[in-house]
Amino acid sequence: MTDPHTRHKELIAPLRAAMYDFDKQTMRAVLHDLCAPDVAFRLAFPFETTTGVDAYVDGAFAPLARAIPDMERRDHIVMAGPTPEGADWVGCGGYYSGTFTAPWLDIPPTGHIVHMRFHEFYRFEDGKIVEMQALWDIPEVMMQAGAWPMVPSLGREWHVPGPASCDGLVPGPYDATASSASCQHIIDMLEHLKKHPSQGGPEVMEMETFWHPKMMWYGPSGIGSGRGIAGFRNWHQIPFLNGMPDRGQYVDEIEYHFFGDGQYAAVTGWPDMYQTITHGGWLGLPPTHTRIEMRSLDFWRLENGLIRENWVLVDMLQMYDQIGVDVFARMREFNKVRAGFDPETGRAV
DSSP states (O other): OOOHHHHHHHHHHHHHHHHHTTOHHHHHHHHHHHEEEEEEEEOOTTTOEEESHHHHIIIIIHHHHHHSTTOEEEEEEEEEEEOTTSOEEEEEEEEEEEEOOSOBTTBOOOSSEEEEEEEEEEEEETTEEEEEEEEEOHHHHHHHTTOOOSOOOSSBOSOOOOOTTSOOBOOSSOOHHHHHHHHHHHHHHHHHHTTTTTTOSGGGGOHHHHEEEEEEEEOOTTTOBEEHHHHHIIIIIHHHHHHOTTTTSOGGGOOOEEEEETTEEEEEOSSOEEEEOOTTOBTTBOOOOOEEEEOEEEEEEEETTEEEEEEEEEOHHHHHHHTTOOHHHHHHHHTTTSTTBOTTTOOBO
16 A cells, blocks of 8 residues: 555646646646645745635746746655654655746746746645645746846855755655654754854854765855855855844744655745844845744755755745845836836836
8 A cells, every 4th residue: 555655746746747748727627636625825925825726826827837838847856754743745846947938027038948946845634735835936037037136146046956866756655764864864953053153153053963075055046055064154054144143043933844755854834934134134135123034945865864965945035025125126127128128117018
């Protein structure tokens, strides 16, 4: 008999196929078959949460498909497992890609191939999807269009790869022992990260205990990626902690949902972080002294007992929105002199 987590990955397969050779009506039919009637789709800013399959397909995917008419979905991670709280999740990570031929969210088209990274997490109950949490790396599309209006990233901006081991489509049967060990490794690592700076310097994080010396940290666009512990610390962790030293202090107000599948682990939460932008600010922003929530959907891959790769998506546009920065309005200022855009509004016409 197939275990539930392998079965859930099998149930997702027709949806992934419908989105590989993208067809809106096929996708709609598959989702209606897969989802509970009141399924909640929790999406990145500016889409936010919507209820029901039709609202999701028409509100989020139809405009994207019009902008990228030859769109296809490519998954490089598909994993599943239970959380300690008893919920069953499937996590998918990959790209939407195709030819960017028409404006989307007022991002100007390029006429060239475009890719947009996604992390999508599906929660199952009684064989039906009851909730999806999804982050799309919209700033990545802005960058490819030459229309990213915020500061340059400290880390490397590039086409983030899939797993170096090429085994991210994790097969069944579900290995509960290995999966639990992977998940616990991540939980222990995060507990050690939270010890700094209140309990000491960088040594209290014991990075070498948990991370491979050739680790890759694949951050969201707007932050960028880093290699090795030094790259992770220089291009993400140090600026992050300098700007928001109270991170990790509001754990009673959030919920983490960890699950593992073999050598992979994932975490989801909506939100899963609270912190305040203070001191020297963050990402070129001045200290706003505003407490913000952050949505982060993450994958980790372990190799020989250490974290070799970590894929991280954060809802960067939602973060900017909370501190009163309208990234889309600023982006439209870039578009005023582009063909096909209204010179007064920067919107597509």
